Amino acid sequence: MCGIVGYVGTNQATPFLIEGLTKLEYRGYDSAGIAVFDGEKIIVEKSVGRLASLKEKIAGHVPQGLIGIGHTRWATHGRPSDLNAHPHTDCSGDFVVVHNGIIENYLSLKEKLIKKGHVFKSETDTEVIAHLLEELYKGDFEAAVREVLKRIDGSYSLVFMSRNDPDKLICTKQDNPLVIGLGDGENFIASDIPAIITRTRRTYILNDGEVAVVKKDSVWITDREGIPVTKKIFEVNWNAEAAEKGGYEHFMLKEIHEQPKAVRNTMSPRIAKDGASIVMSELKWTREYLDSFEKIFIVACGTAYHAGLVGKYYIEKLTRIPVEVDIASEFRYRSPIINDRTLMMVVSQSGETSDTLAALKESKRLGARTLAITNVVGSSIAREADQVIYTWAGPEIAVASTKAYTTQLITMFMLAVYMAGIKETLAPERTRELIACLREIPAQISEALEDVEPIKTFAKEYGFNEDVFFIGRSLDYDVAMEGALKLKEISYIHAESYAAGELKHGTLALIVEGIPVIALATQKSVYEKTLSNIKEVKARDAIVIGIAAQDDNELEKYVDHVIKVPQTDELLIPILAVIPLQLLAYYAAITRGCDVDKPRNLAKSVTVE
Ligand code: F6R
Numbered sequence: 141m142c143g144i145v146g147y148v149g150t151n152q153a154t155p156f157l158i159e160g161l162t163k164l165e166y167r168g169y170d171s172a173g174i175a176v177f178d179g180e181k182i183i184v185e186k187s188v189g190r191l192a193s194l195k196e197k198i199a200g201h202v203p204q205g206l207i208g209i210g211h212t213r214w215a216t217h218g219r220p221s222d223l224n225a226h227p228h229t230d231c232s233g234d235f236v237v238v239h240n241g242i243i244e245n246y247l248s249l250k251e252k253l254i255k256k257g258h259v260f261k262s263e264t265d266t267e268v269i270a271h272l273l274e275e276l277y278k279g280d281f282e283a284a285v286r287e288v289l290k291r292i293d294g295s296y297s298l299v300f301m302s303r304n305d306p307d308k309l310i311c312t313k314q315d316n317p318l319v320i321g322l323g324d325g326e327n328f329i330a331s332d333i334p335a336i337i338t339r340t341r342r343t344y345i346l347n348d349g350e351v352a353v354v355k356k357d358s359v360w361i362t363d364r365e366g367i368p369v370t371k372k373i374f375e376v377n378w379n380a381e382a383a384e385k386g387g388y389e390h391f392m393l394k395e396i397h398e399q400p401k402a403v404r405n406t407m408s409p410r411i412a413k414d415g416a417s418i419v420m421s422e423l424k425w426t427r428e429y430l431d432s433f434e435k436i437f438i439v440a441c442g443t444a445y446h447a448g449l450v451g452k453y454y455i456e457k458l459t460r461i462p463v464e465v466d467i468a469s470e471f472r473y474r475s476p477i478i479n480d481r482t483l484m485m486v487v488s489q490s491g492e493t494s495d496t497l498a499a500l501k502e503s504k505r506l507g508a509r510t511l512a513i514t515n516v517v518g519s520s521i522a523r524e525a526d527q528v529i530y531t532w533a534g535p536e537i538a539v540a541s542t543k544a545y546t547t548q549l550i551t552m553f554m555l556a557v558y559m560a561g562i563k564e565t566l567a568p569e570r571t572r573e574l575i576a577c578l579r580e581i582p583a584q585i586s587e588a589l590e591d592v593e594p595i596k597t598f599a600k601e602y603g604f605n606e607d608v609f610f611i612g613r614s615l616d617y618d619v620a621m622e623g624a625l626k627l628k629e630i631s632y633i634h635a636e637s638y639a640a641g642e643l644k645h646g647t648l649a650l651i652v653e654g655i656p657v658i659a660l661a662t663q664k665s666v667y668e669k670t671l672s673n674i675k676e677v678k679a680r681d682a683i684v685i686g687i688a689a690q691d692d693n694e695l696e697k698y699v700d701h702v703i704k705v706p707q708t709d710e711l712l713i714p715i716l717a718v719i720p721l722q723l724l725a726y727y728a729a730i731t732r733g734c735d736v737d738k739p740r741n742l743a744k745s746v747t748v749e
C-alpha cells in the first residue's frame with residue numbers, strides 16, 4: 141500500500157501534493173516524493189523517512205509549477221531510501237510515474253530494458269514503468285501509456301506525467317484504488333478520498349482498466365482499448381476522519397475488510413503462472429541448502445507467534461523437517477540449542493519488536509542462518525536477517541493485528557509448499573490442488589466477511605460475559621489462541637484458549653452453566669475427538685458457538701449456534717476460521733464501548749523488552 145496524488149490546474153501544484161500526501165500517510169510512510177513541471181523541466185524531490193523529511197528538504201526552494209504528482213511509500217521492492225522513493229523517471233527525465241501496487245513481471249522487463257541500454261537508479265519494480273514508457277514513446281503520450289499497460293502484469297494504480305505534454309496527467313488502475321477529484325479549473329488525483337476532500341467532494345472513482353487523461357478543465361475516461369466510458373460523478377458526503385478509515389468506524393474493521401486484497405498481494409506474485417509451484421524469488425533455495433538444516437526455529441511474539449504455530453504445522457506436515465516454535469521473550473533465556481545446522485525464522489509484522497529482534501541476534505551469534513517474515517521493508521528485523529520474505533499486507537494501523545496474521549499464514553503456507561517442492565516431499569498433483577485452493581482464499585475471505593449479522597448478535601448477547609473459552613484441536617487450537625487474544629486485547633473480556641483434549645485435565649472445573657465456549661471444529665482429522673470435547677462442555681451447560689466448514693451438517697446437533705466458513709483444504713481453513721473470531725472480538729469491544737483501535741495499556745509496536 142502506498143499513497144499517490146496528482147494535480148493539474150491554475151494554482152501551484154506543490155501545496156496540494158504535500159497536503160494530499162499528508163492525508164495519505166496512513167497508506168505508507170517510509171519515504172515520500174513529488175515531481176513538478178516548472179515550465180521547462182520536471183523537478184523531482186524525494187526523501188526517505190516520513191513526509192516531514194520531504195517538507196524539510198524542499199523548504200526554501202519549493203518546486204514551482206501548475207502540474208505535478210506525488211507519492212508516499214510503503215516499500216515492497218527495495219528498502220526505503222531516497223533513490224527507491226517515488227516518483228521514478230526514465231533515462232531522459234522526461235517521463236515520471238508514481239505507483240501503488242506490485243509489478244509482477246518487472247524483473248524480466250528490467251532485463252530487457254537494460255539490454256536496450258536503459259540505466260536504472262533504484263531497486264524498485266516501479267522504475268521499469270518509466271523506462272518502458274520512454275522506450276515505447278513515439279510522439280503520442282497516451283498511446284505510449286496504453287502500450288505500457290499491455291506489457292505490465294500485477295496490481296497498480298499509476299499516475300504519469302510527461303515533459304512533452306505538460307498540460308495533462310494520465311492515470312489508470314488495476315486492483316488498487318484511484319479517485320479523480322473534480323475542481324473548478326483544476327483537477328486532482330489521489331489513492332483515496334481523504335487527500336482531496338478539502339478541495340472537492342465531486343469525484344470519479346476509477347474502475348479497473350480505465351484510463352483517464354486529466355487536464356485542468358477536462359477529464360477524459362476510456363477503457364484500456366481507448367473506448368470512451370461514461371461515468372457518474374460520486375458526491376462524497378463523509379467527513380474527513382471517516383474518509384481516512386475508508387468509511388469504516390475503526391482502522392481495525394477497515395483492516396479486517398482489507399484482508400482479501402492483502403492476502404492476494406501476498407500470494408499472487410508468488411504463484412507460478414501454471415499453478416504448479418510456488419516461486420519465492422527472494423530465496424532461491426536448493427535441496428542442498430535445505431538438507432543442511434537439522435531443525436527450524438520459528439520465534440515471534442503475540443499474534444505473530446500464533447502464526448508461527450500454524451507455520452510449524454505446515455512445514456512439518458509438508459516437508460517433514462522438525463520445527464520448534466518459541467515466544468521471543470522466552471527463547472533467549474532458556475539456552476536454546478542452536479548451531480550452524482539451524483534455520484531461525486522470525487515473524488514480525490512491524491519488524492521492530494525488540495524481543496524478536498534480540499532473539500534473531502542471539503541465534504545469529506550462535507551460528508544459525510536466519511530468515512525474517514515481516515511486513516515492513518527496511519525494518520530492523522528485515523535488515524538484521526540473512527534473508528527476508530515480505531508479507532505485503534500494507535500498513536497495519538490498528539493495535540490489534542488482523543491482516544498481518546492472515547498474510548503471515550499465507551506466507552508460511554507458501555513457504556512450506558515451496559520447501560516441499562525442493563525436497564520433493566509433496567506430490568505434484570497435491571501441490572496443484574493446494575495452490576488451486578490457495579487461489580480461492582481471497583474470495584472466500586470476502587464471503588466469510590459477509591456473514592456478519594449473527595456475529596453482531598452473539599457479541600451483543602455474550603459481550604457482557606466476563607469469561608469466554610476457546611477450544612479446538614490441531615490447527616483449530618492454534619486459531620483458538622488467536623481468537624482468544626483478539627477478544628482479550630480489545631474487549632477486555634477474560635478469554636482462554638485450550639486444546640480441547642486438555643480441558644479434562646483441570647480447566648473443565650471452570651465450565652459452568654452459561655459460560656460461552658467458542659469451539660472450532662474445522663479439522664476433519666480430529667473431528668470426532670473435538671466433538672467429544674464439545675459434548676463434555678455442553679454437559680456442563682456451557683453455551684457453545686461452533687465454527688465449522690460449510691459442508692458440516694453434524695455440529696449443529698450438539699451446539700447452540702454454528703458459524704460456517706467456506707469450504708477449503710483443512711490446511712488452509714485457519715485463514716478463514718479466524719475471520720469470524722476477529723469480527724466477534726471487534727463487535728464485542730463495540731458492545732462494551734471499548735476504544736477498539738487503541739486498547740488500554742497496549743502499543744502497536746513493542747520496542748521495549
Ligand atoms: C496482537 C498484536 C501483538 C503483535 C506482537 C508482535 O493483536 O498485534 O500481539 O502480534 O506485539 O508484533 P510484531 O508482529 O510487530 O512483531
